[in-house]
Amino acid sequence: MTAYLLDWVNLLGRWVHMITGIAWIGASFYFIWLDNSLETPKSAADSEKGVSGEVWSVHGGGMYHAQKYRLAPATMPEHLHWFKWEAYTTWITGMFMLALMYWYGAEIYLIDPGVAELSKTAAIAIGIAVIVVGWFAYDKLCESDISKNETTMAAILFVTLTLIAFGLCQLFSGRGAYMHFGAMLGTIMVGNVFFVIIPGQKDLVRAKEEGREPDPIHGIRGKQRSVHNTYFTLPVLFVMISNHYAMTYGHKYNWLILIVITLIGALIRIYFVARHKGKASLTPIIAAFILLAGLVAVVAPQQSDRLSVKLSGAVDIDSIHKIVTERCSSCHANTPTQPGFQAAPKGIVFETPEDITRQATIIHQQTVVTKAMPIGNLTAMTDEERASIDAWFVQLK
Ligand code: HEC
Numbered sequence: 001m002t003a004y005l006l007d008w009v010n011l012l013g014r015w016v017h018m019i020t021g022i023a024w025i026g027a028s029f030y031f032i033w034l035d036n037s038l039e040t041p042k043s044a045a046d047s048e049k050g051v052s053g054e055v056w057s058v059h060g061g062g063m064y065h066a067q068k069y070r071l072a073p074a075t076m077p078e079h080l081h082w083f084k085w086e087a088y089t090t091w092i093t094g095m096f097m098l099a100l101m102y103w104y105g106a107e108i109y110l111i112d113p114g115v116a117e118l119s120k121t122a123a124i125a126i127g128i129a130v131i132v133v134g135w136f137a138y139d140k141l142c143e144s145d146i147s148k149n150e151t152t153m154a155a156i157l158f159v160t161l162t163l164i165a166f167g168l169c170q171l172f173s174g175r176g177a178y179m180h181f182g183a184m185l186g187t188i189m190v191g192n193v194f195f196v197i198i199p200g201q202k203d204l205v206r207a208k209e210e211g212r213e214p215d216p217i218h219g220i221r222g223k224q225r226s227v228h229n230t231y232f233t234l235p236v237l238f239v240m241i242s243n244h245y246a247m248t249y250g251h252k253y254n255w256l257i258l259i260v261i262t263l264i265g266a267l268i269r270i271y272f273v274a275r276h277k278g279k280a281s282l283t284p285i286i287a288a289f290i291l292l293a294g295l296v297a298v299v300a301p302q303q304s305d306r307l308s309v310k311l312s313g314a315v316d317i318d319s320i321h322k323i324v325t326e327r328c329s330s331c332h333a334n335t336p337t338q339p340g341f342q343a344a345p346k347g348i349v350f351e352t353p354e355d356i357t358r359q360a361t362i363i364h365q366q367t368v369v370t371k372a373m374p375i376g377n378l379t380a381m382t383d384e385e386r387a388s389i390d391a392w393f394v395q396l397k
Pocket of ligand 1: 108243244245246324327328329330331332338345346348362363366367373374375378379381
């Protein structure tokens with residue numbers, strides 16, 4: 001019953017996370033587009049009112065005319081809409097999912113004894129530390145003079161993120177490492193909203209009410225942080241779907257794949273931001289596609305990845321059935337016996353020899369090519385068993 005209810009908690013947490021995430025990133029993309037598409041106001045009266053830019057658009061059967069003020073209008077509007085709860089709710093539900101799946105279920109999703117023999121407590125502590133320290137270090141860096149030079153700042157961020165990706169992949173299961181990398185970046189994005197952007201906006205409103213000049217530092221800081229946020233967006237979204245792709249997180253060089261995809265995501269976003277401004281160079285998007293093509297080629301399964309284990313006997317469906325029953329069927333059965341599993345994960349069941357032969361390709365993919373299964377190697381599958389599956393699979397073809 002507990003496992004069943006937890007499945008519902010998981011479903012609802014994920015659903016809300018997705019909905020608020022879409023609302024947040026959707027609004028954020030829209031405002032980046034808006035800000036970069038502004039034109040000088042046509043009417044002199046608008047300019048005098050303090051309007052610095054405007055844009056006309058059509059959507060959902062209506063025409064919209066958005067205007068941006070240099071600072072604020074002469075009199076504050078009665079209702080001023082703030083965009084913040086989308087970001088906060090995304091973070092809260094995201095942390096909830098992280099805690100539920102990767103911390104509460106650390107033995108399954110976070111720890112891989114083949115990578116590092118961590119205790120559950122140590123693994124969770126490292127996970128939390130990466131997220132907390134990640135935010136504080138990033139925030140300090142942004143406040144230092146170093147951040148004034150954008151190229152230096154980008155280079156430092158890139159090198160640090162590479163080191164973090166590498167470090168996490170030496171400690172956690174591939175998917176656990178990826179998810180903590182994404183959670184750290186996502187936390188930085190929400191931290192930027194909560195600690196920098198929103199307080200800056202509040203000061204702007206307060207200054208207006210008190211009739212004083214707002215401190216320009218808030219504008220500069222807010223701009224810097226929202227630029228970072230926009231480049232972090234695509235990498236974070238990749239991480240959120242990455243657990244479907246064991247070819248990435250399950251690869252020997254998973255950290256490198258993660259950082260290359262992060263770079264590709266940032267380059268694609270750079271291109272789109274420039275496009276909104278109407279002067280996009282194709283270089284970033286071409287670079288992104290070259291990297292992507294390189295990645296596809298390099299990640300392709302190699303013959304040399306074959307396990308060099310001597311097999312003691314012949315492999316036939318009976319021996320494979322025995323291995324799969326022992327190593328997989330505690331979870332992948334109609335009625336799983338593994339605690340915490342209410343139903344076969346992804347509906348994939350291996351009970352009869354026919355189940356196994358029919359699903360040979362995915363079994364081979366998960367146990368030999370990516371070694372993503374058994375998840376967290378909970379059932380302690382040996383290399384010899386993986387090699388047997390490999391040999392059996394080659395015979396089948
Ligand atoms: C401890 C439980 C557990 C064991 C043991 C286990 N699996 Fe899984 N398996 C899972 C979970 C959980 C998922 C879903 C992962 C996800 O959420 O993406 C899964 C997913 C899969 C998938 C689908 C992957 C995809 O992304 O489409 C395959 C194939 C698979 N397992 C094969 C195996 C094989 C083969 C074995 C035995 C060598 C095995 N599993 C052992 C828990 C387990």
